[in-house]
Amino acid sequence: MKFERYGIGIARGMMVTFKHLFRHPTVSQYPEQRLNMSRRTRGNELIWNNVKCTGCVTCAKSCPQGAIHIETTVDPATNKYNVLKIEVDTGYCIQCGLCVEACPYEAIYMGYSVERAKYRRGELVQANEMLLASPDRPASGYMNPHIARELPRQTLLVEKIVEKR
Amino acid sequence: MEVEKPVESRCFDLQTELDRTEGANTEVLKAKSIAPIPDPDEWLEKSLERNILLTTVDTLVDWARRSALWTVICFPACCAFEFIATAGPRFDISRFGMEIIRASPRQADLMITAGTLTWKMAPQVRRIYDQMAEPKWVIAMGACGCSGGIFASSYSVVPGYNRIVPVDVYVPGCPPRPEALLYGVRMLQNKIAREHVDIKLPFPLTGTKKEG
Amino acid sequence: MYIGLQHYLILSALLFSIGLYGALAKKNAIVILICIELMLNAVNVAMVGFSRFVVPAQLTGQVFALFIMVVAAAEVAVGVAIIMSLYRHRETIDATKVDLLKW
Amino acid sequence: MSSYLNQMLLQHEASVRVPPDWPGGYWFHWLFFTVVIIAFVLTIVMGFIYFERRALGRIQSRLGPNRTGPFGLLQPVADAIKVLLKEDIIPDKADKLVHWLAPIVAFFPVMLIFAVIPFQNGAMLVDLDIGILYIMAVSSVSTIGIFMAGWSSGNKYSLLGAMRAVASVVSYEIPLVLSIIGVILLSGSLSMNQIVIAQNIPFILLQPLGFLLFFISGCAEINRSPFDMLEADSEIVAGFHTEYSGMKFAMFYLVEYAEALAMSAIIATLFLGGWRGPVLPPWLWFIIKIFVVFFLMIWTRSTLPRVRIDQLMALAWKGLFPLALINLFITGVEVLLWPAGLPWLAVLINIVIMVVLLLLWSRFFKLGWGRVEI
Amino acid sequence: MLAGYGLVALFLIVAIFFTVTMIGMPIMLRGMGIVPSKPNPVKNSIFECGVETIGKSWVRFNFRYYFYALLFIALDVLVIFLYPWAVGLRELGYFGLVAALVFVAIIVVGYVYAWRKKVLEWK
């Protein structure tokens, strides 16, 4: 190693690390402090609106994964589709959002929540009522600006002051 | 130092033989892993009843085990960077005492399978898992870990880590956000907290009759 | 029980004989080197024993022992050098295979 | 200040007898200090682990363990219990006996070092006449244990680690031992307690160059970063203890920190005036100084990249060794000039000498890096 | 003095005992079933980044460190002589200083020779 610089480079580097001792850590302590995720978060699930949905199956067709299973019957009275079963495998879906983008009736949304870990593989498959929106399953504003407006503002690290203590 | 060989020569003969055996091993493993390995959590419901009888030893052991989960290196693909982000300064997995990432499976407790598992990689992962010292746990991270995810239909991808190793917690997402992973870790900690050690005493102690 | 000079001397002699046996009987040059170290050490024990029991106030034996250590160090350094040199020419460290006349 | 020192010296006269006058005498002294040393080593090592992880966390702009117990204080305890309860794996290919012995051989010498560390004036297990030499001798046994571990595992990474262990011990023993001689010249004694007593001016001021050399080679000796090549995990997985699991691995982990503790304690004793200091009780001063030295180690660890093995050796042989030798003789001359003890003027002189030497050396000291032609 | 070393010896015994207990504890706990033990051939094989090892594990190593070790031995001996010298320098006076200087200088000749001959370079 050259000592042309007489160790000044080392000393400067050490100063940088020393300065960091007196800075605010950037940590958000997860279970207690939560970051507000983006308003367009694509969380680990899908939310389905059984009222708006017409059973057109566009979502299932546009899904690159084929993660959505829809079984429908035709209601002879109204000549409309009746959704018998809609099933999404959360462990197989890649949260790409293409189904949301494709649905012509805005009947399917990305979920806002991400805490969907399970002990068993089978529990990751969600069907029918389990897909409906509920207070602990909020929908996210992905492709849906009107929902996005309601959601809390995203926490940004750029806005956090870390330099001074 | 001079070695007789000229600069251009290679020390390797093309090690086709070696590659062939590795390929054969992969095929054997592939044939064996058609059915998923059952999740090692049948006891979960049962243990809930036993929960009341938890001994102090159980509490201590489980506390120690769940507060010091050291991860082994198994970072095949994209999810690895969400894992690294989790270890990074914003989510900071070190708060749970998990920042020690051991390169050697002998000293690790937890395998976070961060990424796509291909059939070529599968024997290696299985080997690393086998070489981990007991007790050990696996978190399947990401869609690839749960089911093969976006690559499930590919010819070369294992559809889910549960074909190769028993999985304790599935964390969906592609990739799971750091919060999701932390949630999975906490679920694993809860699971460990319910584990029970059977103590075999070399001599019977009077007064402590074993239940059940 | 009194531990006297004789005890140390006999111990020293024993260690020396073991070293001697090894140095004569072994084929591996490195093991022979180890055994020679053992012998030098045995001598050291005797030296320090004499120093302690015969001239306790003068430390002469200890100084001698120090010098023996110097010799041992030099011996190991050169010995290993010879082994390496041997190895380079013969690809062996088997001392019995070394026939100096054939070099 | 000086009256305080005088008072300390007077105290010393009274208490320097070893073993000191204890109720119960010899055996009680032994029992007491054995317990104290083991407790001291274990608690401070746990403290070190916690301190290092927290400090590293802060330096890296995060938090470090804070969930287990209050402020995460129980984290090392949890680690220890967990590691104790891990399965113990001995590879089939390993040399089993040596594999078993290695952690023992690596650990007990480190414990032995603490026998001569003064926690307070005369408060040590035994004040040996050859104190510092004893430490050097005992600590060199530890390396054998590390080498045994690497060699016996039958793992290629471990073997590389073991070879690196030999390489680093071969290079760093000499500058380490030489830089101590400067201190011995000043204090005129090898006994650790006497060295502390001789430090009316802390030797870090009288021996700035010696301190620098000792710190660098000490870090190398105990394989702290930037010289942590034995277990460089970005290079050779976990180095010499790749195959170790469970409690035997924990022993190596413990050795690592106990060695760091020993080195901090030695540096605190040799250069920072050991237990001496105003106001606070001496043992507290001692512990504070230990932590200060250890913080230095953490700090360098968090900043500096690792050096390569040949650079390490070249640094030792071409950089530290000549400097240590020159420093040694300069100190010798100074001691002969002022036989009664060095004045404050010497501080200035020595610092100037250090700067001049370092600058001179930097001029023509340059490490080659070579590609091996094959 | 011997009393002091008696303390050290006793402490040595305690230290070794302590170490052995620390390592022996898991074995005892294994008997009680707290420490798991499920050996199998794969687990007991050598870890090499998840692949099977190629070739044998103990190989003949190149002797690169020899020159360093050689100098190390010589200088270690030198240092040993300097320790008593350092302790007694005040009594020895300038004669001792010169004696040590000569002593060191002779060995340093070897060091310089080694440096000149470029054996201190890692090749």
Place this chain on the structure above:
Amino acid sequence: MTIKTEPFVINFGPAHPSTHGVFRMRVVLDGEVVLDLEPVYGYLHRGIEKLAEQRTYTGIIPLTDRLDYLAAMSNNLAHCIAVEKLAGIKVPERAEYLRVILAELQRLCSHLIAVGAFLNDSGAFMTPILYMLREREKILDLFEMLSGQRLTYNDMRPGGVSQDAPEEFLPALHKFVDQMPRYLDEYDQLLAKNEILLARSKGVGILSKELAINSSASGPVLRASGVKWDIRKAEPYSIYDRFEFEIPTGTAGDCYDRYLVRMLEMRQSVRIIEQAMKQFPSGEYRSRVPKLIRPPVGEVYSRIEAPKGELAFYIVSDSSIAPYRYHIRGTSLINLTALRDMIVGWKVADLIVIFGSIDICMGEVDR
């Protein structure tokens, strides 16, 4: 010395801490010196090219996300540009600016990881990479704001971007651009002049100009060898011809130069973002494109300057909704071709450093 050595074969990877994923090197070592090296690829071969042939042009975008997962935006961009060329789709002005901003942010992001991982490999214990992850988080925040994901954005579409930037995007970007140079200065201060780093990386792993060109390396690896080649300048795509920026080049082609080139490129990226931010127009963010794109029969080869180098897509269309043939010129794979020549003769520690300085992403190597 002429003592015959017994070279031994050792594996680095696939599960090694510093092979950036699952790369495996079979290395012949003589003690510490590398005598020979054989890379083993394919541990992450996921069949992306084959999968792409069964998907719609929009459905491929999630696949490109996972290609070089450290630079998903750049991959999206490359794919979209290729499809736009093939199908003749116009991109609105606002989308072009947004794309450039995103691509440059992605370059910053990727270089941060590259430099951090390189420093980590050279043994600076975690600190630099953690600092750099902190900056990366700031960029990820911005990406997340736009697309809702942190790593696999799936944000660009042929003909624009999937969603318009929300109103809080520009102020946040502004803040970021303000802060970034200061942090870059700090990184320079941290290690750029560090003696140990210099000793470890200067002159190590030299890739000569000729070899770099012959092995078709690109990106920072090529530029560090002194070749001024950057597709953004040489063959401007998108709207790169509207911005002023320089191409930093190295001289020696050693690890240190590769590191420096990346550090300098980051400053240039910040510069580009600053300019783009000033000119940011309003208007449409996505042109009208049919849901299922059916490009005319034909083929296209289009390339962009991804963070790691020249990233190109070759698409053959048979006028159906999915490509007939989809080929990716993976930058990392091609940069790896000179690996053996760079490493042989160095020591184990250098092996890691040299490998780290190339900055590969296994997703792209094995695809």
Place this chain on the structure above:
Amino acid sequence: MGLAIAFWILAIVAIAGALGVVLLKNVFRAALSLILCLLAVAGLFITLSADFLAAVQILIYVGAISVLIILAIMLTREVTQGSPSGRFRIPAFIVAVLFFAVVAYAMVNTNWQIATAPPLEPTTAALAGKLFGEKGFILPLEIASVLLLAAILGAIVLVREK
């Protein structure tokens, strides 16, 4: 009393170590056994009041010489089976036994002049006077350094590549 116990323990350990050196097949273990023997001898030095010498013994033998020996062992191909005995095993054994018998007989039957003075303490400063003092072993000392120099030069010349 304590001295006697220490002596016996150390003597047994030393002899066991020495026996290990010649009996163990594995060269590496033989070297470890040598280290054990050397450590025991260092302990014996302490029982002889030569504490400085004991430390030096450990530093030089265990710290330096054994490292060199271990390095040399790395050259050996068959470490685990590398220490066979040669043709001369039985003659060597006889020679060793005879040597021991003669020396032991001589030692037991010689009337040593045992001084009863207490051993000199501390030894370090006294050794300094002996070694570097004007009336000490200054000439042998310088000769020792010349010896070391010769060893260095010789070894370099022997081993260095041409």
